[in-house]
Amino acid sequence: MVPPGAAHYAAERIKEREAGMQGMMMHRPLSIIEILRFASEIHSTAEVVSVRTEGDIHRQTYAETYARVARLAHGLAGLGIAPGDRVATLAWNGYRHLELYYAVSGIGAVCHTINPRLSAEQLIYITHHAEDRVLFLDTTFLPIVEALADKLPADMRYVLMTDRAHMPESKVELICYEDLLDGQEESYDWPEPDENDAASLCYTSGTTGNPKGALYSHRSTVLHAMETAITLYSSLREGKRVIPVVPMFHVNAWGLPYAAPMTGVSLIMPGPKLDGASLFDLIEGEQVDAAWGVPTVWQGLLAEFRKRGTHPKCFTDMVVGGSAAPTSMIEAFEKMGVSVCHAWGMTEMSPIGTQGLLPRELREAPLSDQIALKSRQGRRMFGVDLKIVDEEGKPLPHDGKASGELYVRGNTVISGYFENAEATAEAFDSEGWFGTGDIASIDERGFLLIQDRAKDLIKSGGEWISSIDLENVVSAHPKVASCAVIAVPHPKWDERPLLIVVPEGDDRPGKDEIDALLLEHVAKWQLPDAMEFVDELPLTATGKVSKLTLRKRFADYKLPDAG
Numbered sequence: 001m002v003p004p005g006a007a008h009y010a011a012e013r014i015k016e017r018e019a020g021m022q023g024m025m026m027h028r029p030l031s032i033i034e035i036l037r038f039a040s041e042i043h044s045t046a047e048v049v050s051v052r053t054e055g056d057i058h059r060q061t062y063a064e065t066y067a068r069v070a071r072l073a074h075g076l077a078g079l080g081i082a083p084g085d086r087v088a089t090l091a092w093n094g095y096r097h098l099e100l101y102y103a104v105s106g107i108g109a110v111c112h113t114i115n116p117r118l119s120a121e122q123l124i125y126i127t128h129h130a131e132d133r134v135l136f137l138d139t140t141f142l143p144i145v146e147a148l149a150d151k152l153p154a155d156m157r158y159v160l161m162t163d164r165a166h167m168p169e170s171k172v173e174l175i176c177y178e179d180l181l182d183g184q185e186e187s188y189d190w191p192e193p194d195e196n197d198a199a200s201l202c203y204t205s206g207t208t209g210n211p212k213g214a215l216y217s218h219r220s221t222v223l224h225a226m227e228t229a230i231t232l233y234s235s236l237r238e239g240k241r242v243i244p245v246v247p248m249f250h251v252n253a254w255g256l257p258y259a260a261p262m263t264g265v266s267l268i269m270p271g272p273k274l275d276g277a278s279l280f281d282l283i284e285g286e287q288v289d290a291a292w293g294v295p296t297v298w299q300g301l302l303a304e305f306r307k308r309g310t311h312p313k314c315f316t317d318m319v320v321g322g323s324a325a326p327t328s329m330i331e332a333f334e335k336m337g338v339s340v341c342h343a344w345g346m347t348e349m350s351p352i353g354t355q356g357l358l359p360r361e362l363r364e365a366p367l368s369d370q371i372a373l374k375s376r377q378g379r380r381m382f383g384v385d386l387k388i389v390d391e392e393g394k395p396l397p398h399d400g401k402a403s404g405e406l407y408v409r410g411n412t413v414i415s416g417y418f419e420n421a422e423a424t425a426e427a428f429d430s431e432g433w434f435g436t437g438d439i440a441s442i443d444e445r446g447f448l449l450i451q452d453r454a455k456d457l458i459k460s461g462g463e464w465i466s467s468i469d470l471e472n473v474v475s476a477h478p479k480v481a482s483c484a485v486i487a488v489p490h491p492k493w494d495e496r497p498l499l500i501v502v503p504e505g506d507d508r509p510g511k512d513e514i515d516a517l518l519l520e521h522v523a524k525w526q527l528p529d530a531m532e533f534v535d536e537l538p539l540t541a542t543g544k545v546s547k548l549t550l551r552k553r554f555a556d557y558k559l560p561d562a563g
Contacts, residue, residue: 029195030222032258033069033106039261040066043238046264049286050094051271051278053139054166060095062261065102068095068181070188072103075180079134079157083108083191086201088132088156090114090141093248093269096161096177100136101248101257105199105218106190112201113249116141117541118211124151125210126203129419136161136177139168140272146172195219201418202251204347205541213418214347216252223383224350224412225258231355231381232341235290235317238264243283245270245293246322250542251351254321254343256292276304284312291315294322294543295329299482302332311336319343321352323544324450324468327375328476334371344377344450348427348434350412353386354378354448375472379446384410386448388440393429400443403451407433439464456547458487458495465497465526467547473521474499479509484537484545485528488557496559499528500550502536529559 039046044063052058060068081087087104089111091097104111112130114123123144127135134157137145145158149172160167163178193199199218203211229236236242242265244253252258260267268286270279279301282288298320305311318333321343330340342356356378358370380386388396388404396402413434416424428434439451451457451466458465467485474483481504487495499514511531518527538549 029193030219031193031195032199032218032221033102033190035222035225035258035262036062036066036069036102039264043261043264046261047266048095048098048269049266050269051273051282052094053092053272054162058095065095065099067186069099069102069106070186071181071184072099073107073188074184076103076107076109078180081107081109081133084198085109085133086112086130088112088114088127088130088135089249090116090135090137090145091161091249092138092140092271093244093253094138094271095269097248098257098267098269101200101252106188108191108193108197110198110201110215113252115203115205115247115249115541116144118205120148122211124148126213127152127156129210130201130213132156134159139166142168142170142172146170193218200252202347212420212423214414215418216350220350220412221252221255221258224255224352225262227381227383227412228255228259228352229263232259232319232343232357234339234341234357235292235319236260236263236265240289241266241268241287243268243270243279243288243291245274245279245291245297251347254292254345254352255350276300280304280308280312283315287314288312289314290317290319292319292321295320295325296539296543298325298329298333302329305336311338317341321345322542324472325375326475327371327472330374331371334367334374340374342374342376342378344448346436348414349384349408349410352381353384353408354380359445373447377448377450379448383412384408386442387433388442398442398444398446400441403439403441405454406436406438406440406450408436409433456486458485458497460490460495460497460525461493467497469522470497470499470518470526470528473518474501474514477509477514477517479504479507479513482537484547484550486547486550486554488554488559490529490559497526497528498554498557498559499531500537500554501531501533503533508533529561
């Protein structure tokens, strides 16, 4: 006999299964301020050490940082900043900038970090496009603001990130940062956000057209910090001391200001001093374990190591990204005992999407094999999906041989550009994947190899030449400080490679020397047709070599056999 109600109970369970049964768990919104609140309780004595524009070194703990962030939140409210308002920053890596990261998003506003290396035209554009209400700036950047003030939003207010003793005379009406905090309470009743609310805004460097805005949410930022902490565990363990050499105005310093407090890592902020000598002294003096930054910075640090004939023994880990790291540079650091992790990502990806830590079974491989893998862009982080497609958009196999345009998707990837429907329409495929503009291959183990930006590939006689492959080889030559390869027109072959070299000292390498080195790695038809020397390579606002500038400079260049 069927128990009374059994049939009804069974029918209800069937309905639940068909509808999709939900778990019975609390739902707490992911919130950025909760990272710092956690750090202030659990990692309260970990430090934020900052090289200040005032010229000294400042120290405070995460517990002290959280108290100052509460005071800043009251100050922002006093300025009339409301949820959704954009608050701009023009600042180096330092404790005050870190406080803004948390206080602005904590009250429900949006932290808009501005790259001071952008052109005046781009700076004017993004402040108007973002509709910034207030701009916080370091003293270093006051001349930029004074020169542009009449072109920036008319109602924007300016807060100088210093104390009363260091306030300068200015034609711009300035509010003193420390005055804003003075007398404020060290606690704040933080509002509970919808985790999908906007939290920060970063613009691309705008190498083509106007910069485009990536609008990150509380949810995406906290997830990115968690994914980064899980994946880049070598430098993100409690008690570690890490220098974010990557600027906080560049894609939120790759998420390190969020991941470090979450994991109990002390942040050693270099401020404006990013030269090799200053970084060496800071690393050694503060016993820094790891550093994150772009290849151009690490080349300067490597040169300083060689100049002094030693390196800080405490320094054991380095994350390099932003552009492809030369194999020779990776090898040099590895031989010094510094483990190099090659990461890759984009502003549109929060930004880290892959990381190059080797799996356990490869850590005992010969050094040459390890370096070959570390020269790639690593494997995807949890939560990030990758695919490569052919010219018709059809997926290609991850076999290490097929190459195509790289597309990405995930919880930390944008779904569109801020207030830019045209750019959004062009950026995604029919399935909602974001097109990176990179040409890549992915092998069976998941290692990504960026072969080139689609616009930087050189098409010669119907065959593709990777500028990155050539640059990686040439940069290893002892007489080469840095180099770049661009395409120049050719009447027969369509395009041919031109090598542009910054020599190491006065002894310039000959073309035959470079060719001999290249022939150990590439086919003869891929050799550059010519080589030109320059004093320095132009850089973009994010520290990458500006090939757009080089292409303009050499637009009328005639190759030896081009007629």
